Amino acid sequence: MTKKVLVTGGSGYIGSHTVIELQKSGYEPLIIDNLSNSDERMLGLIARISGQKPLFERIDLCDRKGLMDFFSRHRDIAGIIHFAALKAVGESVAEPVRYYHNNITGLLYLLEAMQEHDINRLVFSSSCTVYGQPEQLPVTEDAPVQQAVSPYGNTKQIAEEIIHDSSQQSKLRAISLRYFNPIGAHESGLIGELPLGVPNNLIPYITQTAIGKRKELRVWGKDYNTPDGTCIRDYIHVSDLAQAHLIALERLMKGENEKPHEYFNLGTGEGYSVLEAIQAFEKVSGVKLNWAFYDRRPGDVEKVYADTTLANLKLGWKAEKGLDEMMASAWKWEKNLAAGILD
Numbered sequence: 001m002t003k004k005v006l007v008t009g010g011s012g013y014i015g016s017h018t019v020i021e022l023q024k025s026g027y028e029p030l031i032i033d034n035l036s037n038s039d040e041r042m043l044g045l046i047a048r049i050s051g052q053k054p055l056f057e058r059i060d061l062c063d064r065k066g067l068m069d070f071f072s073r074h075r076d077i078a079g080i081i082h083f084a085a086l087k088a089v090g091e092s093v094a095e096p097v098r099y100y101h102n103n104i105t106g107l108l109y110l111l112e113a114m115q116e117h118d119i120n121r122l123v124f125s126s127s128c129t130v131y132g133q134p135e136q137l138p139v140t141e142d143a144p145v146q147q148a149v150s151p152y153g154n155t156k157q158i159a160e161e162i163i164h165d166s167s168q169q170s171k172l173r174a175i176s177l178r179y180f181n182p183i184g185a186h187e188s189g190l191i192g193e194l195p196l197g198v199p200n201n202l203i204p205y206i207t208q209t210a211i212g213k214r215k216e217l218r219v220w221g222k223d224y225n226t227p228d229g230t231c232i233r234d235y236i237h238v239s240d241l242a243q244a245h246l247i248a249l250e251r252l253m254k255g256e257n258e259k260p261h262e263y264f265n266l267g268t269g270e271g272y273s274v275l276e277a278i279q280a281f282e283k284v285s286g287v288k289l290n291w292a293f294y295d296r297r298p299g300d301v302e303k304v305y306a307d308t309t310l311a312n313l314k315l316g317w318k319a320e321k322g323l324d325e326m327m328a329s330a331w332k333w334e335k336n337l338a339a340g341i342l343d
């Protein structure tokens with residue numbers, strides 16, 4: 001079987017880490033990305049880690065002709081890992097049409113191209129956001145999908161449904177991976193998350209505050225029904241997450257999937273509060289963080305963490321890296337960025 005794997009959004013945060021895992025396992029990743037939220041220099045850094053620069057084409061998934069053209073030039077693609085999407089929750093509230101267009105049209109064109117070129121294996125980036133605030137914790141895959149609180153979240157729900165419906169009527173075999181909170185960076189410190197502008201997510205905000213790019217970390221809310229009053233999340237190391245994509249793809253390649261479309265939670269199964277995340281960061285970095293409490297952020301769920309039994313049993317995958325390692329790697333990456341690794 002061919003070893004070519006298309007990685008859409010492969011120069012982005014999770015995509016770049018997955019490209020490394022694919023290369024390590026002897027695959028030939030082909031990257032399509034429009035660079036709307038990533039930097040082409042990431043490709044050189046991938047090559048510094050793996051010794052191989054992956055094939056890269058700057059293509060927008062919503063450019064149907066460009067996409068079709070790509071597939072007619074690249075034959076024998078064994079499967080696709082589809083990361084490419086816009087992902088900023090607040091921005092999606094402000095610009096819903098842009099988000100629906102990018103994330104849904106992009107997926108539809110990709111599925112059309114797959115059908116036309118008889119490529120039938122798809123691993124899709126979904127999100128724990130589909131669960132909203134679950135009634136039972138840890139949350140299992142059969143927990144009800146709740147009304148999305150943002151257009152971004154809705155694009156994940158709609159995309160899962162599109163993939164599901166399509167898999168019932170075609171040769172498509174798909175796995176939707178519902179990530180909890182991906183954080184951290186490659187152990188080399190050479191690739192990591194590259195937020196554009198002011199970060200919304202906790203960990204890049206912490207590391208940017210620690211390095212002096214931001215004055216103060218604002219902790220959103222201290223009166224949640226949790227032991228220390230701050231929200232609880234299931235943080236997962238991006239390299240563990242990347243590994244799971246490879247395993248999911250191989251499950252499809254070996255025909256081990258039990259249904260045309262499967263869903264798996266990807267987290268550690270452990271919930272940590274915002275204050276615990278800050279403490280872990282301070283411990284591993286030795287930096288005292290400047291932070292203060294502020295009002296709750298609208299739309300935040302109080303607590304969510306994964307039941308990972310299904311991924312453990314069916315994929316044979318388990319997250320290995322703990323919170324300290326996640327924080328240490330995120331900090332190494334931030335320091336490398338400050339030292340000019342991209343310059």
Ligand code: NAD
Pocket residue numbers: 008009010011012013014015032033034035036037038039059060061062082083084085086087102106125126127128179180181182
């Ligand atoms: P990212 O922004 O770093 O990577 C996404 C990549 O897709 C970027 O390089 C961007 O330029 C590219 N892209 C976006 N729209 C495109 C289009 N129309 N055509 C071509 N390329 C396009 O984000 P990430 O954190 O690596 O997330 C990857 C996937 O995982 C996304 O689908 C995201 O929604 C999902 N996800 C992320 C998180 C998270 O917290 N990071 C959590 C759950 C799910």
Ligand code: WQD
Pocket residue numbers: 087089126127128129153180181182200201202203205217218219220221230231232233274297300
């Ligand atoms: C984590 C915790 C904040 C920033 C988002 C998306 C979700 C998924 C992952 C893609 C929360 C608190 C944060 C800050 C803070 N992405 N916080 N100060 O909200 O769990 O999920 O990213 O699918 O869809 O909504 O992650 O990192 O933004 O927040 O106190 O400056 O940190 O309130 O409790 P979240 P996050």
